[in-house]
Amino acid sequence: MRTSREVHTALQSGGPVVALESTVITHGLPAPVNLETARRLEAAVREEGAVPATIGVLEGEVRVGLAPDELEALATRNAVEKASLWNLAAVVARRQWAGTTVATTAHLAARAGIRVFATGGIGGVHPVPFDESGDLLGLSRTPVVVVSSGPKSILDLAATLERLESYGVGVVGYRTKHLPAFHAPDSPFELPATVWSEAEAAATWRAARALGLESATLVFHPVSEGLPYRQVKAWVDQANEEARAAGIGGKDLTPYLLRRLSELSEGRTDAVNLRLLEENARLAARIARKLSA
Amino acid sequence: MRTSREVHTALQSGGPVVALESTVITHGLPAPVNLETARRLEAAVREEGAVPATIGVLEGEVRVGLAPDELEALATRNAVEKASLWNLAAVVARRQWAGTTVATTAHLAARAGIRVFATGGIGGVHPVPFDESGDLLGLSRTPVVVVSSGPKSILDLAATLERLESYGVGVVGYRTKHLPAFHAPDSPFELPATVWSEAEAAATWRAARALGLESATLVFHPVSEGLPYRQVKAWVDQANEEARAAGIGGKDLTPYLLRRLSELSEGRTDAVNLRLLEENARLAARIARKLSA
Amino acid sequence: MRTSREVHTALQSGGPVVALESTVITHGLPAPVNLETARRLEAAVREEGAVPATIGVLEGEVRVGLAPDELEALATRNAVEKASLWNLAAVVARRQWAGTTVATTAHLAARAGIRVFATGGIGGVHPVPFDESGDLLGLSRTPVVVVSSGPKSILDLAATLERLESYGVGVVGYRTKHLPAFHAPDSPFELPATVWSEAEAAATWRAARALGLESATLVFHPVSEGLPYRQVKAWVDQANEEARAAGIGGKDLTPYLLRRLSELSEGRTDAVNLRLLEENARLAARIARKLSA
Ligand SMILES: [Mn+2]
Ligand SMILES: [Mn+2]
Ligand SMILES: [Mn+2]
Numbered sequence: 001m002r003t004s005r006e007v008h009t010a011l012q013s014g015g016p017v018v019a020l021e022s023t024v025i026t027h028g029l030p031a032p033v034n035l036e037t038a039r040r041l042e043a044a045v046r047e048e049g050a051v052p053a054t055i056g057v058l059e060g061e062v063r064v065g066l067a068p069d070e071l072e073a074l075a076t077r078n079a080v081e082k083a084s085l086w087n088l089a090a091v092v093a094r095r096q097w098a099g100t101t102v103a104t105t106a107h108l109a110a111r112a113g114i115r116v117f118a119t120g121g122i123g124g125v126h127p128v129p130f131d132e133s134g135d136l137l138g139l140s141r142t143p144v145v146v147v148s149s150g151p152k153s154i155l156d157l158a159a160t161l162e163r164l165e166s167y168g169v170g171v172v173g174y175r176t177k178h179l180p181a182f183h184a185p186d187s188p189f190e191l192p193a194t195v196w197s198e199a200e201a202a203a204t205w206r207a208a209r210a211l212g213l214e215s216a217t218l219v220f221h222p223v224s225e226g227l228p229y230r231q232v233k234a235w236v237d238q239a240n241e242e243a244r245a246a247g248i249g250g251k252d253l254t255p256y257l258l259r260r261l262s263e264l265s266e267g268r269t270d271a272v273n274l275r276l277l278e279e280n281a282r283l284a285a286r287i288a289r290k291l292s293a
Numbered sequence: 294m295r296t297s298r299e300v301h302t303a304l305q306s307g308g309p310v311v312a313l314e315s316t317v318i319t320h321g322l323p324a325p326v327n328l329e330t331a332r333r334l335e336a337a338v339r340e341e342g343a344v345p346a347t348i349g350v351l352e353g354e355v356r357v358g359l360a361p362d363e364l365e366a367l368a369t370r371n372a373v374e375k376a377s378l379w380n381l382a383a384v385v386a387r388r389q390w391a392g393t394t395v396a397t398t399a400h401l402a403a404r405a406g407i408r409v410f411a412t413g414g415i416g417g418v419h420p421v422p423f424d425e426s427g428d429l430l431g432l433s434r435t436p437v438v439v440v441s442s443g444p445k446s447i448l449d450l451a452a453t454l455e456r457l458e459s460y461g462v463g464v465v466g467y468r469t470k471h472l473p474a475f476h477a478p479d480s481p482f483e484l485p486a487t488v489w490s491e492a493e494a495a496a497t498w499r500a501a502r503a504l505g506l507e508s509a510t511l512v513f514h515p516v517s518e519g520l521p522y523r524q525v526k527a528w529v530d531q532a533n534e535e536a537r538a539a540g541i542g543g544k545d546l547t548p549y550l551l552r553r554l555s556e557l558s559e560g561r562t563d564a565v566n567l568r569l570l571e572e573n574a575r576l577a578a579r580i581a582r583k584l585s586a
Numbered sequence: 587m588r589t590s591r592e593v594h595t596a597l598q599s600g601g602p603v604v605a606l607e608s609t610v611i612t613h614g615l616p617a618p619v620n621l622e623t624a625r626r627l628e629a630a631v632r633e634e635g636a637v638p639a640t641i642g643v644l645e646g647e648v649r650v651g652l653a654p655d656e657l658e659a660l661a662t663r664n665a666v667e668k669a670s671l672w673n674l675a676a677v678v679a680r681r682q683w684a685g686t687t688v689a690t691t692a693h694l695a696a697r698a699g700i701r702v703f704a705t706g707g708i709g710g711v712h713p714v715p716f717d718e719s720g721d722l723l724g725l726s727r728t729p730v731v732v733v734s735s736g737p738k739s740i741l742d743l744a745a746t747l748e749r750l751e752s753y754g755v756g757v758v759g760y761r762t763k764h765l766p767a768f769h770a771p772d773s774p775f776e777l778p779a780t781v782w783s784e785a786e787a788a789a790t791w792r793a794a795r796a797l798g799l800e801s802a803t804l805v806f807h808p809v810s811e812g813l814p815y816r817q818v819k820a821w822v823d824q825a826n827e828e829a830r831a832a833g834i835g836g837k838d839l840t841p842y843l844l845r846r847l848s849e850l851s852e853g854r855t856d857a858v859n860l861r862l863l864e865e866n867a868r869l870a871a872r873i874a875r876k877l878s879a
Contacts, residue, residue, distance in 0.1 A: 001796070001797060062797065084751065084754070084778070085754030085756075085799065085801070086750060086751050086754055086755055086756055086757050086778055086801075087756070087757070087758075087778035087779040088756075088793075088794075088797065088799065089756050089790045089791070089793040089794035089797060089799060089803065090756070090758050090778070090779030090780075090781065090790045090793075091779065092790075092793040092796075092797065093781070093786055093789035093790040093792070093793045094779070094781070094786065094789075094790075103754065107797075107798070107799075108797070111797070111798050125423065129745065130711070130744070130745040130748035130749060130752075131748055132748070132752040133752065134751055134752055134753070134754045136752065137726070137752060137753055137754060138754050140430070141800075158423070159422065159423040162423035162424055162425065163423065164379060165377065165379050165427055166423075166425040166426065166427055166429065166430060167427070167430055168377070168378030168379055168396065168427045168430060168431050169379055170378075170379055170380070170381075170382050170383070171379050171380065172380075172383050190544075192377070192379055192380035192383070193380040193383030193384065193387070194383075195383065195386070195387075200386055200387065203386035203387075204382045204383045204385075204386040204387075205382070206386070207381075207382040207383075207385040207386045208381075208382035210294070210385075211294060211355065211381065211382060211385065211400075211401070211404070212400070212404050213378065213381065213382060213400075214434075215378070215379075217382065251776075418716070433723070451716070452715065452716040455716035455717055455718065456716065457672060458670065458672050458720055459716075459718040459719065459720055459722065459723060460720070460723055461670070461671030461672055461689065461720045461723060461724050462672055463671075463672055463673070463674075463675050463676070464672050464673065465673075465676050483837075485670070485672055485673035485676070486673040486676030486677065486680070487676075488676065488679070488680075493679055493680065496679035496680075497675045497676045497678075497679040497680075498675070499679070500674075500675040500676075500678040500679045501674075501675035503587070503678075504587065504648065504674065504675060504678065504693075504694070504697070505693070505697050506671065506674065506675060506693075507727075508671070508672075510675065
């Protein structure tokens, strides 16, 4: 595991650092939007006064903080793995390249001494028996602030929230009492706690540390201009129906659903996705500054 | 986190201390029974020769051991939160008051150096998909003896026992080979181990520590004079039927079921509840004394 | 917990040691095949240049490395417990004898400083709601290499693989891209990573340690001469049908299914079982040697 000089220097001096994940670059967005977005997120973190630390695996080496040419290499390369906690060590041992998932990035960030991590949406419970993201249990064991816009839209939101409770993952809404639903800023599901400021989010993290809680502190941040919950849900339901009718399942299901969501919304879900990524990076930077103050 | 002088002194000298939870005070029992019961449980622990340490959150401060006026304040105050592991840090950060659940109390007790904790019933698997108490995974990570009368009656007992096995939570029956079912001292479900004395319960805890097991040691203690398992199950089934017919679900379901249980049993479940709480406090105190000897 | 002199000496000098479990001796195989097999597995480990450490509980004492007479005593004794993580401490406290399950053996091996453990098959998700082996979560918390031939044949393989992902357990196929299915060397289920040599398996373990991952590294090793996946699946399905028709369930189900598998295959599943146990012991020894080099 290698930390860039800039990130290392910032951490040494207790300065604000924000970890960013890389599956959004390697698997989540098409080229060239992926590289543009990765750059924009780093720039957004800097504009808010923090140091970005994009995390990925380059030729078997875990890297915390990427130079511009490294970011480009990761974004443009073919045959890049997706490193979850269950295959991360093998990816490293076999000298592969990989984007890192939410749980993996959170783990590596915490290990590097970074306290705040921004992403788009977290994984959760799929509406398929036993298909539950490693993010859920992973986050229950990883002491880091994770800023996201909620579980990804295609997930079973109610079940995902139950699992977060069952696994004891710290959860707060940022200025919302309901679970934000990724593309939708609102949903019918009540959160167990709300923070009304960056200072309160930072205080929640400090309290968790003082009390010896090992879980992440999830800060659910509703996107500023999103889509109506019922509309997104209707698209997701329709896409699931179509997949069932066409016999699409297994590993093909999630990419199919995301593509159909984009088509059904005439690209509006894509625009919201980019917006929330940047907004989360900014909020994470402001929370990181509170924690450094 | 602040430990009372009395509890601190007892812990320093290796003396017996029993942690008590506070959601039974803030959410489990109506006034004025809640405060009376809290006092009676503390008195019962003292009568058995141990120091009680009721745990709660007062204006954002975790308190281990409450003075009489603090206990009263917690019992009589309005708008008190229920602090599970997923919202504990936020409750503290926001300077709120809260009763602490089984998993939260166990965590805080262990952190304070207390080895034995008494409660009424533990949480578990509800007969609703994905509704599983944070007690289950929480207890798999918290090295403390927990004395209870089994999972609460409205839970899916078989599924709860399976989860305890799946999560590797240490489980013993106290002088019983079957899972006690809270209001009922017996059930058809076999336990993996039985202890026949306080000394054996204490030895189980010591063995767990010596072997590096991080889970709780659950001591399931059948209530001395309870209700027949089939009778309680029939009431629970009836109450669930009624709830379904009346469209009651979500957060309203558990309070509804408990109220109906009380009504259908003509108050007998309430009497049993108070009895088992005191009996568990006494057994916990005797185990704590064995551990201090 | 007592480590034999031979195992202790090997560990002190950084030499290769392979842990072996004992439920295969106490519960998995009938006499006298159980003792013969236990001896053969130890001999196989030695032939590959490593020191075997069979782990079991003798009269309440956890033993790491058994002398020949102790192995015989464990194999021939009546009324021996099966120590899973949820009853291990009670077994020790009550001075009982026990075979140790996969999760328990892995935990004890790691605690003794042993890095590699060989077994036949791991536990997983049964096709009965909530019946999930403690091996799954246990292995997510235990840093040890576990060589097996996949989940046992009577399990829900797809669900078991999902749980391994959800729990972040490190998984690699040894020279296979598909999950081996115990009696069958192949199955339709894709693994997240493959290693092509003992050196790569060892490197995966080292990477996991360097990255602070606390989970096991499961090395799934297909049996050299096994049975066709579809054939085994057909037998398992038939046996489950028969059990349902005969009203066999609960604790009686697994023994019934295994006996019927043996009968339906005319003993071929038994032969494969012995073969894979030895092959796994040999591969584990070779990986242990790589880790010692
Ligand atoms: Mn999945
Ligand atoms: Mn619940
Ligand atoms: Mn089971």
